[in-house]
Amino acid sequence: MSIVLGSNRYGKAENRIVRIYRDTPRHEIHDVSVSTALHGDFAAAHLVGDQLHVLPTNTQKQTAYSFAKEKGLLSIESYGIDLATHFVDHIEPVAGARIEIEEFAWERVVVDGAEHNHTWMRRGQKTRTAAISVEGTGPAQQVWVVGGLKDQVILKSTGSEFAGFMQDPYTLLQPTNDRVMATSLTAGWRFMTTDVDWEAIYAGIKQILMTQFALVHSLALQQTLYRMGEAVLEAYPLIAEIRLSAPNKHHFLYDLSPFNVANNDEVYHAADRPYGLIQATITHDDASDAGPAWDSYAGLV
Amino acid sequence: MSIVLGSNRYGKAENRIVRIYRDTPRHEIHDVSVSTALHGDFAAAHLVGDQLHVLPTNTQKQTAYSFAKEKGLLSIESYGIDLATHFVDHIEPVAGARIEIEEFAWERVVVDGAEHNHTWMRRGQKTRTAAISVEGTGPAQQVWVVGGLKDQVILKSTGSEFAGFMQDPYTLLQPTNDRVMATSLTAGWRFMTTDVDWEAIYAGIKQILMTQFALVHSLALQQTLYRMGEAVLEAYPLIAEIRLSAPNKHHFLYDLSPFNVANNDEVYHAADRPYGLIQATITHDDASDAGPAWDSYAGLV
Amino acid sequence: MSIVLGSNRYGKAENRIVRIYRDTPRHEIHDVSVSTALHGDFAAAHLVGDQLHVLPTNTQKQTAYSFAKEKGLLSIESYGIDLATHFVDHIEPVAGARIEIEEFAWERVVVDGAEHNHTWMRRGQKTRTAAISVEGTGPAQQVWVVGGLKDQVILKSTGSEFAGFMQDPYTLLQPTNDRVMATSLTAGWRFMTTDVDWEAIYAGIKQILMTQFALVHSLALQQTLYRMGEAVLEAYPLIAEIRLSAPNKHHFLYDLSPFNVANNDEVYHAADRPYGLIQATITHDDASDAGPAWDSYAGLV
Amino acid sequence: MSIVLGSNRYGKAENRIVRIYRDTPRHEIHDVSVSTALHGDFAAAHLVGDQLHVLPTNTQKQTAYSFAKEKGLLSIESYGIDLATHFVDHIEPVAGARIEIEEFAWERVVVDGAEHNHTWMRRGQKTRTAAISVEGTGPAQQVWVVGGLKDQVILKSTGSEFAGFMQDPYTLLQPTNDRVMATSLTAGWRFMTTDVDWEAIYAGIKQILMTQFALVHSLALQQTLYRMGEAVLEAYPLIAEIRLSAPNKHHFLYDLSPFNVANNDEVYHAADRPYGLIQATITHDDASDAGPAWDSYAGLV
Known part of the structure; x- marks a missing residue:
């Protein structure tokens, strides 16, 4: 009977990203909390503290913010797929990624009967959620x-x-x-x-x-x-x-x-x-x- | 230099009262958290533990629930005035009362384009509030x-x-x-x-x-x-x-x-x-x- | 009957400052949440949006962090007095300052019967608090x-x-x-x-x-x-x-x-x-x- | 392709039970939050609203409180086993039960250097937990x-x-x-x-x-x-x-x-x-x- 490392994962939780679309005077807002988790060949980090294969959680955060612009943040499911496949496809030691997203709803303030272009009220404690899991690369x-x-x-x-x-x-x-x-x-x-x-x-x-x-x-x-x-x-x-x-x-x-x-x-x-x-x-x-x-x-x- | 009792008050906080109006098939809902506080001639309770003048906080609670029917619970300001004046006018040792109310908003679920008669969604973390203070009795x-x-x-x-x-x-x-x-x-x-x-x-x-x-x-x-x-x-x-x-x-x-x-x-x-x-x-x-x-x-x- | 600005204040709330004393191998930790509020001659900011007299809340934050080193952060009451008097004495438009502090308690982890030098467990939800108000300058x-x-x-x-x-x-x-x-x-x-x-x-x-x-x-x-x-x-x-x-x-x-x-x-x-x-x-x-x-x-x- | 009921369970969550042992002047306190969940033959409740096999969650609550006396509440693991096996062994439609418990720690107030017999301070936000799952009856x-x-x-x-x-x-x-x-x-x-x-x-x-x-x-x-x-x-x-x-x-x-x-x-x-x-x-x-x-x-x- 020996002691071994079992399943494990790590990432950056609750990145509070707000994405404004402002291409026209009528802005759009997407307000999310994003968590990223990676698993794969990370045994060395656990067993001997070797970080050579560890993509820092800070890097995962930077990527999540940058993808809000690079890939866009319209549907959280789509954004999550982009982010998860990025980690799996481009970071060698990553075998699988999971992205969890909470989206906070806003509704436009109505002024003189018309929805305002760039002013919102937060709508309720209810949130929309998405969880994306990607495993493996290529055709598999x-x-x-x-x-x-x-x-x-x-x-x-x-x-x-x-x-x-x-x-x-x-x-x-x-x-x-x-x-x-x-x-x-x-x-x-x-x-x-x-x-x-x-x-x-x-x-x-x-x-x-x-x-x-x-x-x-x-x-x-x-x-x-x-x-x-x-x-x-x-x-x-x-x-x-x-x-x-x-x-x-x-x-x-x-x-x-x-x-x-x-x-x-x-x-x-x-x-x-x-x-x-x-x-x-x-x-x-x-x-x-x-x-x-x-x-x-x-x-x- | 001697030690004396200064200002003091007591009551029941955060009574979670829900009042349904169901006189017609189209129900109405009022969902509130009510706190009551009394001040007055309560020195004996503090100084020697004598409760003779103390209206229990449980009684304040019972009154708050009962008034939701007796007086109605439509506007929280009006309900709060009724409750505060009751304590001041009818409970001898009470010199003043304060009622604090939070009201949680609900909006009707829309089914096939029509608002439903008796089904609601909670609307937001925003709450409406009221604070009523009543001091003294009679013309004063x-x-x-x-x-x-x-x-x-x-x-x-x-x-x-x-x-x-x-x-x-x-x-x-x-x-x-x-x-x-x-x-x-x-x-x-x-x-x-x-x-x-x-x-x-x-x-x-x-x-x-x-x-x-x-x-x-x-x-x-x-x-x-x-x-x-x-x-x-x-x-x-x-x-x-x-x-x-x-x-x-x-x-x-x-x-x-x-x-x-x-x-x-x-x-x-x-x-x-x-x-x-x-x-x-x-x-x-x-x-x-x-x-x-x-x-x-x-x-x- | 005209409309006027009444009492007002502004500041930076809940600065989460952790101060480690590490002059000897036995470290000390002080873990606080600090809020600063200033009042004084700030009517122009409210009435016409003129910031000339407004010390940014970001500056108040920087000062609070820097004072944790400059003045030290041992007793929260003493640190708060230093911070409040700084704002009142050195920022011209400030008539008064209020500092509110919450301190989170830690206790040392005990290893083999001895308190550890630099490892702690957070102790309870109870917090120690301090509120410091300073009004006026000089002898007054x-x-x-x-x-x-x-x-x-x-x-x-x-x-x-x-x-x-x-x-x-x-x-x-x-x-x-x-x-x-x-x-x-x-x-x-x-x-x-x-x-x-x-x-x-x-x-x-x-x-x-x-x-x-x-x-x-x-x-x-x-x-x-x-x-x-x-x-x-x-x-x-x-x-x-x-x-x-x-x-x-x-x-x-x-x-x-x-x-x-x-x-x-x-x-x-x-x-x-x-x-x-x-x-x-x-x-x-x-x-x-x-x-x-x-x-x-x-x-x- | 048809639509079917998958896994399901139900119970009463977060029963806030406090058990005092007072057999000697030195009392003991056990302060817990207990959740119970049952699964088994409950399809009729879902499919046609037939409650005949449904032990109410209120009953689960009553049992949890009563067992704090009947079985005692010393170790949460032991109490949880008693409660889970009760439901599985004595409630016919129950195939399996899960009990989740959080225990809040208290420490005795020290008066004049001695621990007090019946007065405590709550100790920290940390909680002890237990989860007990029992499946099947008899030897299996x-x-x-x-x-x-x-x-x-x-x-x-x-x-x-x-x-x-x-x-x-x-x-x-x-x-x-x-x-x-x-x-x-x-x-x-x-x-x-x-x-x-x-x-x-x-x-x-x-x-x-x-x-x-x-x-x-x-x-x-x-x-x-x-x-x-x-x-x-x-x-x-x-x-x-x-x-x-x-x-x-x-x-x-x-x-x-x-x-x-x-x-x-x-x-x-x-x-x-x-x-x-x-x-x-x-x-x-x-x-x-x-x-x-x-x-x-x-x-x-």
């Missing part, structure tokens, strides 16, 4: 792209039940046929191809998720999530699978009866912790292998 | 109301300079005639009256702040803030004063010249810390006394 | 120093009651004669002089606060806080006043009776929100005027 | 235990180099032979057995990690991490593997030369983002299969 090169969103807080004030559940000696919960259901949705969808209109599909998936959350009469958060994912896969056959993680942000009906005040599902306490947490994958049954697609690095996705 | 009772917003992140990608500044031996900064200017605005405006259309004025002030931020060609963040505040006071004579606190969220132009890549104000690094921090009050010269209006309790406002 | 110059600590989480598992409190129609709370009491203490103490052994007095006050929290049989958090503050003022006549802010971090006894499990004050739920919040000042009755001592700028103190 | 049951710690911030002010690294056109970094090295360590170690003195081994591993960080002359963070992990595996053959994730919290030497101030590795800027991020596994070459051991659920570990 494989690319995995996962698009997504996270921290999309949504709530419905009716149309949600929870009843008929299992009982054991620790079960005190009462069934309900009308409750507030809220979650802070994190979703990732894995593409089968890179020949994608990234902007259109992001907007389309987001709309489907929101629509299904609104329209499905919910018997359980599990059921709602499944329908949301199923609708995405029905609409987009190029999505191999979608993974959803949804905290059940509990809203407890507040008991006002001691004060002789009726509470007809009107006043709730929004609890912080604990929260339910539902995670589910909805997949095409012939989906390609996920490979390293979901191997989270810096927690941005 | 005084009420101060401060409305506001906080964490409104805004950015303009041009139309901002910083030049002609003072030099000393520690001054290394180079002047610039075109920069990205961004801040996370916190603003509070003090009313001279409580006879106010709270919703209309909140929307109006927010629009003025955004419009001025967009339209003013900025020579300094100080100047932009002054114009923003001045425009609010010009539009609303019932505002006694407005206080603005604005971190200068630095966006540094990234040096790509080592890579022979031109960066024509296109690629920036968004820095976390340190940040500039500008604070200013713009006031009517005959504004009434601020009293305890700005005496922050739980940090919600 | 005044200096206020507030030392403090924040986010010191403390808990006692017995020796705390809460009973005999006021009742109103919203009062549901049951009295208790044995509860868990916990808080995250923030304290600030104002000095009457600057001729102080800053390190000794910080250690002394912290010990007194912890000791009193442990030893006082608590009838209310108010009473505990008063005793803590009183003991500090008794021990240190050079302290004019101490201000304490203490969230009551509720620990609710968990009801295990449905499972026929006895819970003799053994299993609690630690709640996040809401929380009680007690604030009190304990003061010498002849304390000097507080002036701007408590006028918080960046929220570090 | 398998149990995986991962112990760990997270957010252990450590720093050394000398004894760290970074030089001799790879160069490419984006490489601007200068080599250094003396730097500040700091990280916020997260580590997890997987046990080959459950017959373990959990307290002793946690203390032992933590000491080894700190000692190696202090003693290894670092040529790269990678090398330091490898030595830390190797030393743990050498000391504890019952550890199958250890995984380390270490952000390189950059401390940049501050340039004081414009002010003619010498900075001999004494004044640094502590940067927030971006940061390097090094992840490595050190393993016994014959380690048993990791199974679901590292399949993080609620992010507590």
Whole structure:
């Protein structure tokens, strides 16, 4: 029995890059946090501290900023593919690269009824995400792209039940046929191809998720999530699978009866912790292998 | 020289109340964090641990939840006045009360082009705020109301300079005639009256702040803030004063010249810390006394 | 009625300075976050965007870093006085300066029973704080120093009651004669002089606060806080006043009776929100005027 | 090609349980955040909203609190095993369970030189962690235990180099032979057995990690991490593997030369983002299969 180095990777996390397009008076803004991770022939750095094969994380950072201009930063999926393939193709010891990106949304300030050319408000805590993994070079090169969103807080004030559940000696919960259901949705969808209109599909998936959350009469958060994912896969056959993680942000009906005040599902306490947490994958049954697609690095996705 | 009890107050902070209006199929939601603070004749609790005059913080909580139904929770300023005056008017030892409220904004999910009746997305990290202070009872009772917003992140990608500044031996900064200017605005405006259309004025002030931020060609963040505040006071004579606190969220132009890549104000690094921090009050010269209006309790406002 | 500029200040917030003393093999570390704020004759910057009198916040930052070497960074109170008086004495338009400092504690790693010379572990989320305000120049110059600590989480598992409190129609709370009491203490103490052994007095006050929290049989958090503050003022006549802010971090006894499990004050739920919040000042009755001592700028103190 | 439900699980996250042992006047405290996740035959809940097999997350919560008394809460690994096996053994549809636990450390307040019986200060942001996965019932049951710690911030002010690294056109970094090295360590170690003195081994591993960080002359963070992990595996053959994730919290030497101030590795800027991020596994070459051991659920570990 001997001790050996197992899997390892390194990179620069949370590069806060802002890219302004200013070719016309109507500027565009792309505001991202980018993390890069490389793996490959780096054993010497671990075992004996030899950096000869180590591309500094500072270099990875410089590259990420420079590529925002060299390659452009319009769709984060596309930018991530450019960055990942660069490291794999041009840095000899690199066998694979992973790029994780969070994009912060901005909306234009409206002045006198018109969107302003160069002034924005930050839009929500929700972020769009992408994770790109590239392995190998030449014809054997494989690319995995996962698009997504996270921290999309949504709530419905009716149309949600929870009843008929299992009982054991620790079960005190009462069934309900009308409750507030809220979650802070994190979703990732894995593409089968890179020949994608990234902007259109992001907007389309987001709309489907929101629509299904609104329209499905919910018997359980599990059921709602499944329908949301199923609708995405029905609409987009190029999505191999979608993974959803949804905290059940509990809203407890507040008991006002001691004060002789009726509470007809009107006043709730929004609890912080604990929260339910539902995670589910909805997949095409012939989906390609996920490979390293979901191997989270810096927690941005 | 003896040791005495000075100013003191106590209450329940960050009650997370959600109020749903469901009288029609089109529900309304008001999602708030409410803090209550009381001061008055509470020396015995401090000096000898006698609680006879102490209304428990739990009771303050119960009242806050119950008032969301009893009095309604439409405008936070109005709800806060109801709650504060209740404590001052009906709890004997209470000389004054302060209510601080944060309101989290939601926007309706749009399904097939129409706003949904009972499904929302949380809108941004920006929150609306209110702080209500009530002192005294009967004809001598005084009420101060401060409305506001906080964490409104805004950015303009041009139309901002910083030049002609003072030099000393520690001054290394180079002047610039075109920069990205961004801040996370916190603003509070003090009313001279409580006879106010709270919703209309909140929307109006927010629009003025955004419009001025967009339209003013900025020579300094100080100047932009002054114009923003001045425009609010010009539009609303019932505002006694407005206080603005604005971190200068630095966006540094990234040096790509080592890579022979031109960066024509296109690629920036968004820095976390340190940040500039500008604070200013713009006031009517005959504004009434601020009293305890700005005496922050739980940090919600 | 005209619109005028009211009070205003500006500076650089949260400079993250780490100062290593390495004159001997046993290094020392001081790890701080420093905010600087200046006020004075800056109306032109606000009114017309004229920066001629504005010392850039970047310059304030450079000065703060350089002073860590020039003046040293041993006691944060002393460093803060040096920095504040520099701005007031040497920058013409500056009428007053405020420096707020948070210091992060480190403890040495122990190797084979001995403290290591140059390796540390970060010690807790608790931080030591200081706020220095300097107004005016020459003989009329005044200096206020507030030392403090924040986010010191403390808990006692017995020796705390809460009973005999006021009742109103919203009062549901049951009295208790044995509860868990916990808080995250923030304290600030104002000095009457600057001729102080800053390190000794910080250690002394912290010990007194912890000791009193442990030893006082608590009838209310108010009473505990008063005793803590009183003991500090008794021990240190050079302290004019101490201000304490203490969230009551509720620990609710968990009801295990449905499972026929006895819970003799053994299993609690630690709640996040809401929380009680007690604030009190304990003061010498002849304390000097507080002036701007408590006028918080960046929220570090 | 059809759409199917893939892997899924659900549970209650971040139950904030505090367990006091008060059998003698010298109390003991265990303060934890516990997350439970179940997987198994739950397809009906997803596909048709049928809850018949769903043990509510509320029930999981009740069980977690009750087990703090029924089974005790001394070592988090042991408590987690009890809880996981309960769900797998007694809840019919459950095929496997995962328990993730964070434990917050407290240290006794010292009064007059003696540790106090029932008063504590919270100790640091560092937490101890455990993740327990149990799959299957009866003789086929398998149990995986991962112990760990997270957010252990450590720093050394000398004894760290970074030089001799790879160069490419984006490489601007200068080599250094003396730097500040700091990280916020997260580590997890997987046990080959459950017959373990959990307290002793946690203390032992933590000491080894700190000692190696202090003693290894670092040529790269990678090398330091490898030595830390190797030393743990050498000391504890019952550890199958250890995984380390270490952000390189950059401390940049501050340039004081414009002010003619010498900075001999004494004044640094502590940067927030971006940061390097090094992840490595050190393993016994014959380690048993990791199974679901590292399949993080609620992010507590």
